[in-house]
Amino acid sequence: MEKINIIVVGYGNIGKYAVEAVLESPDMNLLGIVSNSLSSSGIKEKDGIRVAADAAEFETKPDVAILCSPTRSIPEIAPLYLSKGIHTVDSYDAHDSIWELKMKLSPVAEANNAVSIISSGWDPGSDSVVRALLLACAPNGVTYTNFGPGMSMGHSVAVKAIDGVSDALSVTIPLGTGIHRRAVYISLEQGADFTKISEAIKKDPYFKNDETHIFEVDDISKLLDVGHGVSMSRKGVSGKTHNQMFEFNMRINNPALTSQIMISCARACMRQKPGAYTMIEVPVANLLPGSLEENVRKLV
Amino acid sequence: MEKINIIVVGYGNIGKYAVEAVLESPDMNLLGIVSNSLSSSGIKEKDGIRVAADAAEFETKPDVAILCSPTRSIPEIAPLYLSKGIHTVDSYDAHDSIWELKMKLSPVAEANNAVSIISSGWDPGSDSVVRALLLACAPNGVTYTNFGPGMSMGHSVAVKAIDGVSDALSVTIPLGTGIHRRAVYISLEQGADFTKISEAIKKDPYFKNDETHIFEVDDISKLLDVGHGVSMSRKGVSGKTHNQMFEFNMRINNPALTSQIMISCARACMRQKPGAYTMIEVPVANLLPGSLEENVRKLV
Numbered sequence: 366m367e368k369i370n371i372i373v374v375g376y377g378n379i380g381k382y383a384v385e386a387v388l389e390s391p392d393m394n395l396l397g398i399v400s401n402s403l404s405s406s407g408i409k410e411k412d413g414i415r416v417a418a419d420a421a422e423f424e425t426k427p428d429v430a431i432l433c434s435p436t437r438s439i440p441e442i443a444p445l446y447l448s449k450g451i452h453t454v455d456s457y458d459a460h461d462s463i464w465e466l467k468m469k470l471s472p473v474a475e476a477n478n479a480v481s482i483i484s485s486g487w488d489p490g491s492d493s494v495v496r497a498l499l500l501a502c503a504p505n506g507v508t509y510t511n512f513g514p515g516m517s518m519g520h521s522v523a524v525k526a527i528d529g530v531s532d533a534l535s536v537t538i539p540l541g542t543g544i545h546r547r548a549v550y551i552s553l554e555q556g557a558d559f560t561k562i563s564e565a566i567k568k569d570p571y572f573k574n575d576e577t578h579i580f581e582v583d584d585i586s587k588l589l590d591v592g593h594g595v596s597m598s599r600k601g602v603s604g605k606t607h608n609q610m611f612e613f614n615m616r617i618n619n620p621a622l623t624s625q626i627m628i629s630c631a632r633a634c635m636r637q638k639p640g641a642y643t644m645i646e647v648p649v650a651n652l653l654p655g656s657l658e659e660n661v662r663k664l665v
Numbered sequence: 666m667e668k669i670n671i672i673v674v675g676y677g678n679i680g681k682y683a684v685e686a687v688l689e690s691p692d693m694n695l696l697g698i699v700s701n702s703l704s705s706s707g708i709k710e711k712d713g714i715r716v717a718a719d720a721a722e723f724e725t726k727p728d729v730a731i732l733c734s735p736t737r738s739i740p741e742i743a744p745l746y747l748s749k750g751i752h753t754v755d756s757y758d759a760h761d762s763i764w765e766l767k768m769k770l771s772p773v774a775e776a777n778n779a780v781s782i783i784s785s786g787w788d789p790g791s792d793s794v795v796r797a798l799l800l801a802c803a804p805n806g807v808t809y810t811n812f813g814p815g816m817s818m819g820h821s822v823a824v825k826a827i828d829g830v831s832d833a834l835s836v837t838i839p840l841g842t843g844i845h846r847r848a849v850y851i852s853l854e855q856g857a858d859f860t861k862i863s864e865a866i867k868k869d870p871y872f873k874n875d876e877t878h879i880f881e882v883d884d885i886s887k888l889l890d891v892g893h894g895v896s897m898s899r900k901g902v903s904g905k906t907h908n909q910m911f912e913f914n915m916r917i918n919n920p921a922l923t924s925q926i927m928i929s930c931a932r933a934c935m936r937q938k939p940g941a942y943t944m945i946e947v948p949v950a951n952l953l954p955g956s957l958e959e960n961v962r963k964l965v
Contacts, residue, residue, distance in 0.1 A: 386904035389804070464961050484965055491798055493965040494949055495913075498794055500964070501929035501952035502787075502922060504689070604686035604928075606921035613795075614912040621906035622802060628904075629801035643965045645950040646957070649794055650943075652801035657946070661764050664800070665784055665793040665943045 368394040369635060371628075372420055372427040374442065376400045376411060378518075378591075379456065380433035382624035384414060387431075390628060392654045396423045399430070420451060427451050429631040433624070436519075439483075440466055447473045447481055452634035454627045456486035458519070463489060463643060470641035481641040482630040486623040487615075488512070490644050492595060495613045497645045499599040503609045506601020512545060513537035515593030515619065523571045524549055529557030532585040539596060540576075547577040552585055593619040629653070668694040669935060671928075672720055672727040672751075674742065676700045676711060678818075678891075679756065680733035682924035684714060687731075690928060692954045696723045699730070720751060727751050729931040733924070736819075739783075740766055747773045747781055752934035754927045756786035758819070763789060763943060770941035781941040782930040786923040787915075788812070790944050792895060795913045797945045799899040803909045806901020811839035815893030815919065817847075823871040824849055829857030832885040839896060840876075847877040852885055893919040929953070 369392060373383045376398050387395045397415035400408075404418035420427055430446040432439060432455040439457045446453045447470060457466055463484045470481045484490065488510070496508055513536065520535035527533075531554045538546040549566055553559060563579045566572055582588065597613040615622075630644070633651040653660050669692060673683045676698050687695045697715035704718035720727055730746040732739055732755040739757045746753045747770060757766055763784045770781045784790065788810070796808055813836065820835035827833075831854045838846040849866055853859065863879045866872055882888065897913040915922075930944070933951040953960050 382904050382906070385906075389902075389904055460965070463965050464958055467961065487802075489965045491802055494798055495795070496964045497949040497953060497960065498791055501949065502791055502926060504925070504929075504954075602689075603918065603921040603925035604682050604689055606682070606685075606918045609918065609922060610916040612912070612914040614914075616910040617802075618903065618906045618909065621903040622909060625804070625903035626802060629804075643950075643961055645960065645965060646948045648946045648948050649797040649801065650945040653797060654804075658764055660797065660945065661767065661943055664796045665760070665763050665789045665945060 366392065368392055369631060370394050370396050370425050370428045371431060371631060372396050372399050372417075372423065372429075373431045373433060374399045374446075375433035376403060376416075377433060378620045379624050379627075381412075382620045383431050383433050383627060384412070385621075386625045386628040390654065393628070393631070396425055396427055420446065420449070429454060429634050431624075431627050431631060432456075433627075440469055443470050443481060443483075444473045447479045448477055450477045450479050452480045452482075452631070454482045454485055454630045454634065456490070456623050456627055457484045458486065458489060460489060467641045467643060474641050475639045478639050480634040480637045480639060482633055482637075482644070482647065483641055484643050485627050485630040487617070487619075487626060488595065490623075490626050492597065492613075493643065493645050494649065495597060499597075499601075499611050499613075502611065503599060503601030503603050506599055506609070508597065508599040509541070509543040511539035511541060511543060511596040511598075513539050513594060516589070516591060517547075518619075520547065520549075520571050523569055524551060524566055527562060527565050527569075529554050529562050534585050534588055545575050547572055547575050549577060549579045550582050550585055550588055551579060552582060591619045591621075593617060666692065668692055669931060670694050670696050670725050670728045671731060671931060672696050672699050672717075672723065672729075673731045673733060674699045674746075675733035676703060676716075677733060678920045679924050679927075681712075682920045683731050683733050683927060684712070685921075686925045686928040690954065693928070693931070696725055696727055720746065720749070729754060729934050731924075731927050731931060732756075733927075740769055743770050743781060743783075744773045747779045748777055750777045750779050752780045752931070754782045754785055754930045754934065756790070756923050756927055757784045758786065758789060760789060767941045767943060774941050775939045778939050780934040780937045780939055782933055782937075782944070782947065783941055784943050785927050785930040787917070787919075787926060788895065790923075790926050792897065792913075793943065793945050794949065795897060799897075799901075799911050799913075802911065803899060803901030803903050806899055806909070808897065808899040809841075809843040811841060811843060811896040811898075812845060813837035813839050813894055816889070816891060818919075820847065820849075820871050823869055824851060824866055827862060827865050827869075829854050829862050834885050834888055845875050847872055847875050849877060849879045850882050850885060850888055851879060852882060891919045891921075893917060
């Protein structure tokens with residue numbers, strides 16, 4: 366069996382778990398990590414894995430680059446790989462500009478015979494697949510997606526960016542029917558004003574529409590837990606029949622699930638026609654190792 | 666907007682709900698019902714819908730035939746439509762021969778520029794999509810699919826076929842971790858021996874592996890309820906991270922959901938390349954009305 370040659374781009378939280386997921390995949394071969402910050406510090410190996418500053422340093426051309434860089438950098442980074450004919454997988458999570466990312470990457474991918482799976486992970490990602498499936502099951506009705514309790518990476522980063530905040534953690538708490546409370550834990554730089562910072566947090570676009578509570582603590586690291594969860598429900602109508610009830614729940618380690626789904630999407634890169642795709646455009650069979658016959662016999 | 670022209674083949678339990686689901690779909694046009702049994706009784710209209718003995722009787726060529734005939738007849742009936750270039754959707758539910766059906770229908774579909782979505786419905790069908798998705802989320806681990814409580818059509822039909830049984834209902838009761846109990850309600854023909862019939866039921870391949878209880882009742886119709894349910898769970902490993910927990914539950918009207926999913930699959934027929942597909946091979950986006958952009962913006 367020819368293995369899929371993978372590089373992991375970026376070695377933060379998601380990148381570390383992505384490396385683990387590749388090493389656990391029998392149909393994949395990890396060429397190494399691409400990290401400018403590690404490489405420019407003279408690091409050539411990390412956790413036993415080769416480190417490079419550029420994909421061209423590997424003797425074997427990578428099939429797929431798993432982009433574990435911050436969401437905002439994806440629109441710039443993905444074309445660099447696609448233009449070299451390397452497939453990409455990202456977990457771009459800015460829900461309101463996912464279509465724009467697809468429109469940007471699709472022509473680059475097509476021109477270079479490459480595939481880009483965008484916004485993979487769990488939301489956007491596997492949750493999107495479930496939301497679409499439930500809509501096909503009961504076209505009329507309401508779906509509620511409830512998150513947490515769990516740490517929100519995006520919200521925590523937004524708070525850390527506020528002047529006077531030395532560290533922060535934002536926890537998403539589900540109140541049901543898609544309504545959420547935010548519990549924000551902050552530690553402050555000396556002389557910083559808790560009241561002013563609290564006001565700034567509550568005015569931030571990330572928080573202004575939600576009930577937000579802010580607590581000052583000494584050591585954020587004592588609260589850190591990357592567990593997260595989803596509870597999705599749909600009550601709707603199939604044909605003319607009302608009261609059809611569906612529910613999807615999960616309790617998971619957030620970066621471990623995000624990166625595992627990205628790695629599963631790497632397989633889909635080898636099976637789709639050139640172009641950029643969100644997960645609702647990819648048959649779930651394309652995410653799995655093994656032959657189609659095996660998977661149909663086991664799962665259908 | 667050009668509407669998808671649909672015919673519903675067979676007018677039993679699923680066929681009736683399929684007609685309702687087509688009538689509720691704004692992007693579809695119902696040409697009529699194809700039913701030999703209705704047509705040969707001289708019936709030309711049923712519930713306000715035109716009845717024909719053959720698809721050729723309609724002035725407009727159907728795009729998609731929704732095959733609501735019994736599972737066992739699907740391998741014979743589907744090629745009749747595919748060979749005329751009419752797409753087909755079925756809910757073939759003999760899990761152990763779904764791959765063989767695909768292999769039989771695929772060349773006929775390809776040769777006639779047609780698409781066949783096979784084994785649609787909820788299990789096989791939407792459950793299969795969820796099972797595949799959860800495997801992509803956590804490749805190692807165990808998935809349990811628990812059915813019911815609810816009426817099993819297949820098991821009920823098997824009991825009705827036994828000599829001396831005048832009517833029967835088999836209810837599937839979930840005991841957890843994929844283990845099921847069967848509660849079988851029967852009414853007997855005069856002079857039939859309850860003990861002998863009970864033994865025959867317990868020996869039947871449909872029942873021999875499950876804990877089965879048999880009850881004699883006067884009137885099966887007083888027990889009829891087409892509600893059903895699924896509770897699926899997976900606990901598994903993403904990358905090297907254990908204890909990832911997933912759960913999918915539904916409580917639904919069985920024929921209403923089966924037929925709604927078949928109707929959603931009719932859209933996929935218009936969007937896939939010629940061939941025969943199970944639902945895990947079809948992107949969920951292809952099941953939905955509206956443009957891809959609309960659906961990506963709303964669901965991803």
